[in-house]
Structure formats: C-alpha cells, structure tokens
Amino acid sequence: MDTFYKDADICLKNISSLKQTKYSADIRIDAHISELAYTLSKLLPKGFSEEIADGYRSIFADITKELDCKQRLLLYGHTAKNEPCLTFAEKLTEMGRKKKNASAVYVKNALGDLAFERFSKHFDKLSVYYADDFESALEDVYYSKADYTIIPISSSKNGRLLHFNDLILRYEMKICMKCSVHSNTDDSESEFLLLSKNAEVFGNRDGLHFEFLLSDPQKSLISVLKAAQQYGCEYVSSFTFPEKDHAVIELDISQGDINALCLYLFLEFPRHIPMGIYNVI
Structure with missing residues (x-):
C-alpha cells in the first residue's frame, strides 16, 4: 500500500507540468487521470486488498505511458456513464439497425415532403402525420406522441436558421440524420434534420x-x-x-x-x- 500511495503522489506532482501543454488533448486527459489516481489513493481504506492496489498501480504508476480510450472510459465510468456525449459514442456499435413501426411528424410543404422521402428510405416503415407549426411538431416528439420530426436548419438563401437551432436545444432533441433538398421554384438548397428524443445512429461509418x-x-x-x-x-x-x-x-x-x-x-x-x-x- 505504501508503494501505491507513493505512486499516486508522483502522479499528483506531474499535474502542473502536464497542464502547461495547452493543446495536447492526450496530455490533458492524462492529467485528469492522475488527479483521479490521487483521489482514489486517499479514499482507499486501511487493509485494502493488495491485489486491487496492484491493479491501480499498473494503471497509474507511469503517467507518461499511453492510455487507450477504453481504459479512460472504464476509469471514468462511474462519473461519466450517463453523459450524453459518451452515450452517443456507445451508439456507434448499433449502426445499421432499422427501427420498425416508427412515426414522424412535420409541417407539410414541398421541401419537407422531399426531406421525408429521403429519410423514410432508412426505415422499414415510417408513418407520418402533419403539424400546424414546427414547435408543435417538436412538442409531439418531446411528449412521445411521435418518434421523429423533420425541420429545416439552413438554406443557401438565409444561412443557419437560428430559430430552429433554439428549438432543438429547448426541446432537447438529438440529430439522427441530415439531408439537402433542392427547391424546384428558385433553385435554392435547404438542409433538413431528422430529430428524435434519443441519440440514434443510422447507416454506416462513412460520412x-x-x-x-x-x-x-x-x-x-x-x-x-x-x-x-x-x-x-x-x-x-x-x-x-x-x-x-x-x-x-x-x-x-x-x-x-x-x-x-x-x-x-x-x-x-x-x-x-x-x-x-x-x-x-
């Protein structure tokens, strides 16, 4: 145990020098890990299993060694397991899965219809109904009346549509797919998003x-x-x-x-x- 505490203290002494490197993501993450090592060492009760202490030593003793991402995720599992960003990353293992009997709601118009046609190809079956306005459509998804909604997010004429960006954040929506559609009237292009309450990944890793x-x-x-x-x-x-x-x-x-x-x-x-x-x- 004395060796473990010594290793943890060595980790702590490296923190300040490690954090001086502003833009090295790996070094900054290792600095956080060294802090966690020190904290864990102070929380270990007397008589703590030497076998477990050896396990901690093998991870933390040499702070300069390369730590792969899986180790980091395991180390931070107790504090980060419910973080949306890490949940998103885990969803990558579920790519290619098609959802059955899903429903979508959107404001019916020519461009929205084109976007729905593009998105629906990635489902076995995607039923649809229409809302009077975009906020009502997002509310229906938020309250689980529908699985997905479709909204515009940018256009070649107006750029990024701030109002719709605010709606995504207000209703805590997650982007599942994006597509571009062309207007037949003025040759403009608009980007549409397929949104859901949950983080989902479709298709493959390309793009x-x-x-x-x-x-x-x-x-x-x-x-x-x-x-x-x-x-x-x-x-x-x-x-x-x-x-x-x-x-x-x-x-x-x-x-x-x-x-x-x-x-x-x-x-x-x-x-x-x-x-x-x-x-x-």
Whole structure:
C-alpha cells in the first residue's frame, strides 16, 4: 500500500507540468487521470486488498505511458456513464439497425415532403402525420406522441436558421440524420434534420458527422479544433451566435476516434451540449 500511495503522489506532482501543454488533448486527459489516481489513493481504506492496489498501480504508476480510450472510459465510468456525449459514442456499435413501426411528424410543404422521402428510405416503415407549426411538431416528439420530426436548419438563401437551432436545444432533441433538398421554384438548397428524443445512429461509418454546441467559443474553439484534429476528426463547419455566446460545431468523424474526442469534451468542456452523431444522406 505504501508503494501505491507513493505512486499516486508522483502522479499528483506531474499535474502542473502536464497542464502547461495547452493543446495536447492526450496530455490533458492524462492529467485528469492522475488527479483521479490521487483521489482514489486517499479514499482507499486501511487493509485494502493488495491485489486491487496492484491493479491501480499498473494503471497509474507511469503517467507518461499511453492510455487507450477504453481504459479512460472504464476509469471514468462511474462519473461519466450517463453523459450524453459518451452515450452517443456507445451508439456507434448499433449502426445499421432499422427501427420498425416508427412515426414522424412535420409541417407539410414541398421541401419537407422531399426531406421525408429521403429519410423514410432508412426505415422499414415510417408513418407520418402533419403539424400546424414546427414547435408543435417538436412538442409531439418531446411528449412521445411521435418518434421523429423533420425541420429545416439552413438554406443557401438565409444561412443557419437560428430559430430552429433554439428549438432543438429547448426541446432537447438529438440529430439522427441530415439531408439537402433542392427547391424546384428558385433553385435554392435547404438542409433538413431528422430529430428524435434519443441519440440514434443510422447507416454506416462513412460520412458520419458529430455536431455539438460549445459555450464561449472565443476561448474554447481553437482548443477543441486542435483536439479534434489530433483524434483524426475533420472540421466541417461552425456557426457562431455572438448574442448567445455559443457556437455549433460540425465535425466529420468517419476516420476519427469519436470515443476519445467525446471524453476530451466531457473532461475539458463539461458545459458543451452534444446535438447528434449522424449520417449526411
């Protein structure tokens, strides 16, 4: 046990130097892990199983060693298991599953009909009914009257539609799919989202995107984008809303380590809001 406490204290002494590296996601995560090691060491009761202590030593003794993402997830399982970002990451194992007997609600119009046609191809059967306005449609999903709703999120004429972004956050919706549709009247293009109460992933890994809301982007955006690049994720777009002091970030994660990125966001930016892991169809 004395050796274990010594190892934990060594970990603690490394924290300040580790945190001086601003943009290395792995080093910053290891710094958090070293803090947890120290905390655990102080909580161990006298007579604690030497076998278990040896297990902790094997993980924490050398803070400079590479720790893979699965180890990190296990270590933080008791505090992070219910975090939306980590739940999203776990959903990647369920890709390709089609939901049966699902229902959707949306405001009927020409572009909405085209989006519904695109989304419905990913279901065995998707029944539909119509709402008078977009907020009513989101309320129906929120109160489980329907499984999904379809809303526009941007257009080539007006850019990102802030009002709809606010509705997604207000009703705690998750993005399941995104598609683009073309207007036959003015040759404009609009992006539509398929939304649900729950995080769901359809399709395959190719072209998979991750979207999340980040507070105080002036201070945090550079760090997040550097971490995303380190974990193999590709920047797609960002929409900053200065009046609300937040930004919506979209990344292509098809070749990246989404588990590691989600854990990094959970540790470094706990106020971020995951909005969905989805395919662009």
